[in-house]
Amino acid sequence: MDISENTRISDLLKENKVSIDAIASLAKPLEKLKNPILRKLMASRVTIAEAAKMGGCSLQDFERVLTPLGFKFIKNVEKEDFVEEESPNWLKNLPADHIEVFDVREILLGGQDPLKQIMQRFKSVPTGNALCIVNSFIPVPLVRLLEKDGVKSFTKTIRINEFHTYFYKVPTVKETVAPAPGTNDNIHMLDQASFQEEYNKFSEANIREIDVRALEMPGPMQTILQILPTLSTNEALYVNHKRVPLYLLEEIAGENYYVNILTLSEIDVKLLIYKR
Structure with missing residues (x-):
């Protein structure tokens, strides 16, 4: 099967179920895919490129473990690891003093879950401002959860094992935009x-x-x-x-x-x- 960085994990599983073990072996955050319910939630939504960022590993790592299973990358992934996606206009136009940066890497290294602190910080961020989460992987579940409530997000790859994920509170114009978990009615x-x-x-x-x-x-x-x-x-x-x-x-x-x-x-x- 020909695959690329845009291939979804669910497509890999349909072709070869063993691929989940190969992917999970690459990094601890990717071990979540071995759990049936978490896999159901994530596999159809996450591409190889996104999974690589989640795990803090490279596309070459995916190519290395998937090639023996019969998968063939249709592009040379060696030069694709840090192709910078263009920032959205809301981030380009956002002044630096409208962005609060929260580095959660030390919290995670200490074995703690930073979710409550992230939610508290995001709750205090004014409308029209953003919270930037610095992490060693992309917090895909958090991104999906906040986006469902109308929050805009964008992730910058700084280097291997460093990702900056921006969560932007959209200004209210005429309609009310649903706020983030921890601040809404749900x-x-x-x-x-x-x-x-x-x-x-x-x-x-x-x-x-x-x-x-x-x-x-x-x-x-x-x-x-x-x-x-x-x-x-x-x-x-x-x-x-x-x-x-x-x-x-x-x-x-x-x-x-x-x-x-x-x-x-x-x-x-x-x-x-x-x-x-």
Whole structure:
């Protein structure tokens, strides 16, 4: 099969299922593709070029592991690694003092999830400004999630293992642009008092509680997605989780659910989900 940097991961899998193991072997962020649910979410949306950026690896690395499986790159990928995509006009015209830079690499190296801090920072960014996330890979799930809420994004490849992803809050003209998760009516990152207030809206009889902390991925997501359609309009699902489930949020973004999130620690997160 002839492939290029624009070939989607799902097309590789259709041709040869073993390709997922080859890709996952390239970098730790790409190991997520081995999980069935995460693979379902990502494979049809991510190209080889995007996957390479996610993993902080090169197109040559993909060529090296995929060629033995019968794939043939139709272009010479050696010179394509750092072809600079032209910045969109909104970024070109954005003054430097309208861009807040947040480098999350040290946070990740410390074994922590920077999602809550990213959301808090983005919430404080004024309309018409942007938040630039500096990372060792492209946070594709976060990009997809924010774009669903009307946020514009663009990623610059600085060098191998350094990517600058810009999230731009579109100015309101006549219509209201949907804000980002953590600031809109669907997904809320709450403090303990506010979370308890939401919890108290439901009687104990109408709260279903589950604990998914001991489940291996993608068990937590599977369990939650199985229960959500069975909730009645006066019920809520209370979830004990060990992290903010970004892929779950992406999956149910735009669906008829409110999601309240309380982060007690890096390994103790509470979710309260109910139908709108």
